Amino acid sequence: MTLARNIIVFTVTVSLVTFVAFFGRLPAFRNTPIGFLHRLLIVYIPSALRNLDLKLTNGRITNGGFRLGHYLMHDKHPLVVIFFLGLVTACASLFLPALWHLLRPHHKLLVFLLLPQPYIFLYLSAKKNTQTYINTLNHAEQMRYYPYDRVLYYPGHTCSTCKFLKPARSKHCSICKTCVSRMDHHCIWVNNCLGRGNYKWFLALLLSTAILIAYGAYLAYLTLTPLAERQYNKYERWYIYVPKPGSNSSSWFTYFDKKGHYFLAFTSIYLDVGGIQASGVGLLALLTWPLPLGLLAYHVYLIWAGMTTNESGKWADWSDDMADGVVFLGQRKEDTMRENRSDTHMHAIPLRSGRSSSSSPIPPEDEEPLTTWPLESRHVLVRTRTGQAPKTLPSHIKHVAKEGSFEQVWSLAAVENVYDLGFWDNLQEVLFN
Ligand SMILES: [Zn+2]
Ligand SMILES: [Zn+2]
Structure with a gap:
C-alpha cells in the first residue's frame, strides 16, 4: 500500500499546485485562500529563496531560476505545449495497450473519436489566427466590432508598438508582439493569445480534454473492477480495517482513518491488477479531470457575465x-x-x-x-x-x-x-x- 499512498500523495500535490498556479491569479479568487496560495507560490516563496540565495551565493542560483521562470511565463515557446502533448501521448500509449483486449467494440470506437480531439483543438488554438491578431489590413474591420463602453475602454488610445488606435476590447500582447482582438488572455498551454478568432477552439480544447480524461478514468474503472473484486475476495483479510488500539470508534479521526484506509486498499488492489500502465494512468485521470472542467466552468461563467x-x-x-x-x-x-x-x-x-x-x-x-x-x-x-x-x-x-x-x-x-x-x-x- 506504500506505493499506492505515494502515488496518491504525488498526484494530489501536483493537481493542487497546478490548480493554484492556473486558477489562483483569477480575480474571483482574490481575497480567498487560493489567491493567498497563489501569491505564496508566485511571490513570497520566490522572494524568500531570492533573499537566502543573495546571502549565500550573491544571487547566482536564483538569477538562473528567474531567467528560466521569465522565459517560461513571458516568452513565446512551445515547452508547455510539448509537455501537455507528451503527457497525453505517453498516458495513452501506456494505458490503451494494457486494456485494449478488455474493451468492448463501442468503447474502442469512442476512443478513436475522443483521443484525437485535444490534438486537433490545441492545433486550432495555437495556430496564427487572422481574426485574433490585429494588423493594418484588418484594423478598420476590427474597429467596427465593439463600441467603447467608457468604463473599461475609451476611444483615442494608440498602441505604442503597433501604432494604430486600439479597438474596444483589444489588448496588446507583449509575448505575441501584436494587438489581440477581444483579448481573453495569453495562454502558455497553447503558446498563443486567445481572442476573437480562436477562443472557441480553446473552449473546445478544455471540453475535449476533460471528457477524454474522465472517460479514461471510467474505462480503467470499468475494465479493472471485475479483476479487482476477484483479487479482493481472495485476499480480503489483508485489506480489512483494524482500528488503532485505544481509539474511539466514533471520533472523526477514526472515521477519516477508515475511509483513507479503504481508499488506499482499493487503490493498491487496482494497482495490483492493472499495474502502473492501466491503474496508475487511470488514477491520474481520476484526480486530474476536474482541472480542465473547472477551467471550462470558469469560462462559461465569463460568457454568462459577458466578459x-x-x-x-x-x-x-x-x-x-x-x-x-x-x-x-x-x-x-x-x-x-x-x-x-x-x-x-x-x-x-x-x-x-x-x-x-x-x-x-x-x-x-x-x-x-x-x-x-x-x-x-x-x-x-x-x-x-x-x-x-x-x-x-x-x-x-x-x-x-x-x-x-x-x-x-x-x-x-x-x-x-x-x-x-x-x-x-x-x-x-x-x-x-
Ligand atoms: Zn499593439
Ligand atoms: Zn499573446
Whole structure:
C-alpha cells in the first residue's frame, strides 16, 4: 500500500499546485485562500529563496531560476505545449495497450473519436489566427466590432508598438508582439493569445480534454473492477480495517482513518491488477479531470457575465475601488448617443455627428467608427482620489458626460455591461462571432 499512498500523495500535490498556479491569479479568487496560495507560490516563496540565495551565493542560483521562470511565463515557446502533448501521448500509449483486449467494440470506437480531439483543438488554438491578431489590413474591420463602453475602454488610445488606435476590447500582447482582438488572455498551454478568432477552439480544447480524461478514468474503472473484486475476495483479510488500539470508534479521526484506509486498499488492489500502465494512468485521470472542467466552468461563467478574463480583472479593480467609496457614475449626454436605438444594427450612427452642443474639444471622427454591436453605453465611471464627486472631468470623459449627473456607486450592480447581451447571445458571439 506504500506505493499506492505515494502515488496518491504525488498526484494530489501536483493537481493542487497546478490548480493554484492556473486558477489562483483569477480575480474571483482574490481575497480567498487560493489567491493567498497563489501569491505564496508566485511571490513570497520566490522572494524568500531570492533573499537566502543573495546571502549565500550573491544571487547566482536564483538569477538562473528567474531567467528560466521569465522565459517560461513571458516568452513565446512551445515547452508547455510539448509537455501537455507528451503527457497525453505517453498516458495513452501506456494505458490503451494494457486494456485494449478488455474493451468492448463501442468503447474502442469512442476512443478513436475522443483521443484525437485535444490534438486537433490545441492545433486550432495555437495556430496564427487572422481574426485574433490585429494588423493594418484588418484594423478598420476590427474597429467596427465593439463600441467603447467608457468604463473599461475609451476611444483615442494608440498602441505604442503597433501604432494604430486600439479597438474596444483589444489588448496588446507583449509575448505575441501584436494587438489581440477581444483579448481573453495569453495562454502558455497553447503558446498563443486567445481572442476573437480562436477562443472557441480553446473552449473546445478544455471540453475535449476533460471528457477524454474522465472517460479514461471510467474505462480503467470499468475494465479493472471485475479483476479487482476477484483479487479482493481472495485476499480480503489483508485489506480489512483494524482500528488503532485505544481509539474511539466514533471520533472523526477514526472515521477519516477508515475511509483513507479503504481508499488506499482499493487503490493498491487496482494497482495490483492493472499495474502502473492501466491503474496508475487511470488514477491520474481520476484526480486530474476536474482541472480542465473547472477551467471550462470558469469560462462559461465569463460568457454568462459577458466578459473576457482580461475584462474580469478590470471589473474586479472597479469593484475594489467602489468598496473604497471613490467611484462615481455619470450619465451620458443624449446627443452623444446613437440617434435611433431601435435601428442600430449595421447602421450605427457615429457618437459625434456634429450635433453636439458641448463646447469641449471633440476627438476626430475616425477614433470611433460605426459599430455593428447592438448596445451602447449610457453612462461613464470615474475614480476620484478624495471620495468626493468629481469637479473637473478627465478630457476623455468630459465631452460625453452630463455635468452634475455624477452619483457615488458602491456596487457593480449599478453599472451596465454593454458587452453582455445575455447568455445565449454571448455564447453565439463567442462561437460564431
Ligand atoms: Zn499593439
Ligand atoms: Zn499573446
